[in-house]
Amino acid sequence: MSDPLLVTTSGAVQTWTLNQPETGNAITDVAFVRALESAVDTVGDDLDVRAIILTGAGRIFSSGGNVKEMADERGMFGVDARAQRRAYGSGIQRVPRALARLEVPIIAAVNGAAVGAGCDLALMCDIRIASEKASFAESFVQLGLIPGDGGTWFLPRAVGYERAAEMTFTGDRIDAATAHEWGMVSRVVPHDDLIRTANDLADRIARNPAESLRMAKRLLQESRTSPLETVLGMAAAMQPLAHRDPEHQQRLDRWRTR
Numbered sequence: 669m670s671d672p673l674l675v676t677t678s679g680a681v682q683t684w685t686l687n688q689p690e691t692g693n694a695i696t697d698v699a700f701v702r703a704l705e706s707a708v709d710t711v712g713d714d715l716d717v718r719a720i721i722l723t724g725a726g727r728i729f730s731s732g733g734n735v736k737e738m739a740d741e742r743g744m745f746g747v748d749a750r751a752q753r754r755a756y757g758s759g760i761q762r763v764p765r766a767l768a769r770l771e772v773p774i775i776a777a778v779n780g781a782a783v784g785a786g787c788d789l790a791l792m793c794d795i796r797i798a799s800e801k802a803s804f805a806e807s808f809v810q811l812g813l814i815p816g817d818g819g820t821w822f823l824p825r826a827v828g829y830e831r832a833a834e835m836t837f838t839g840d841r842i843d844a845a846t847a848h849e850w851g852m853v854s855r856v857v858p859h860d861d862l863i864r865t866a867n868d869l870a871d872r873i874a875r876n877p878a879e880s881l882r883m884a885k886r887l888l889q890e891s892r893t894s895p896l897e898t899v900l901g902m903a904a905a906m907q908p909l910a911h912r913d914p915e916h917q918q919r920l921d922r923w924r925t926r
Contacts, residue, residue, distance in 0.1 A: 672700035674725070675707055680718040680874035681867065682711065682772075685725050692731030693724045695785055696744070701762050708766045718874035718881055720770075721866045722793055723777040729802065730786025733760075735811070756816050760785060764818040767792040768889070771882040773873050777866035778802040778853065781841075788815060791822035794885065796853040797869070798844040799862040804852060806832075810839035825892060826852050877915035 674685040684707055686693035688700070695701075711717050724730055738745045744755035763785075767774070776793035783805045790796050790804070806823060808815050815823075815836065824832040827850045835842065844856045857865045873881065883906045891899050910916055 671703065672697060673703040673707060677717065678867075679871075680716060681721065681870040682717045682719075683721045683723065685723055686730055687725045689724075689726030689728065691734055691736075692728045692781075692783075693726070693786065694731050694734040695763060695789060696733045696737070696760050698743075698759060701759060701766075704763060705766045708770045711770065711772050715878040717772055718876070718878050719870035720772050720774040721777050721863070721870055722774055722789075723863065723866070724779050726780070727801075728780040728786075729776075729778045729782040730789055731781065732784030732786040732788070732807075738811075760817045763789065764792055764822075771885060773881060773885055775866050775870055775873075777862050778804075778844075779859070779862055781805070783807050783841075784815075785817045785819070788817050788819040788822055791819070791826050791852075794888075795869070796847075797862065797866050798847055798853040798856045799859040800844055800856055801859045802844040802847070802853075802856075803841050804835075804847050805839060805841035806835040807839040807841070809837065826850075877910075877913055877919075879913050880910050880916070883910065 670687050672686070672688055674687045676683045676685070686695070686700075688694060688697075691697075711720065737743050744752060744759055747755065773795070774793045776790040776796045778790050778796060778798045780799065780801055781803050782790045784807045787804045787806055806815060806819055808819070820832075820836065823835065826832075827835070831850050834840075842850070844853065847853045848856045855865070887899060887903055887906070890902060
């Protein structure tokens, strides 16, 4: 079996590639969840990595759940309801929890269909760039399911409640142009330019100091759910750390000699 997540590094940018094209890059497998958690925790201790790109091998970004395993009632899909409830918490729900603690900015380079939990995986990233061949579907209800991985939390924050409701209640797929119009992705590019565009953006991010990037990301995440006073308090606590960062001092020195 191939590694479920390929991790490559170029300078200060790391690329994570979903690497199970034979399953449509399904992400419900325990091996994938463990690989993602390992990548997150490794990067957490590595200040040399300042930006991450997440993409998929083959034609599909991610098909989400492994529907064949559901149909065959294998793995977590073959146990009783009580055990399955626990399996969600100890399985796929570890993905949003892992990405929530990821301090490094992450860009989803969506190279094809992002379906169900695959759509939600893209939404868990900070920035999304779509190939013209990409599409998105919150398709759970079409299989008689619900978003079990946090999609009902992420999707409304990306496109607003009404559009999230439309996608969730119909399960219909939207194309890349619609995703851009709705604010789900920041840009749509020709398919052959996707990785280059993602790398260009990652490089622009990675030019900035590691600690300030991580703190700025934490403030952005906290601002989703916290009152203004809480975010201001966090900023006041973080900013003195930024002022004492050697990279801040180096950049001030360069500014003084301009």
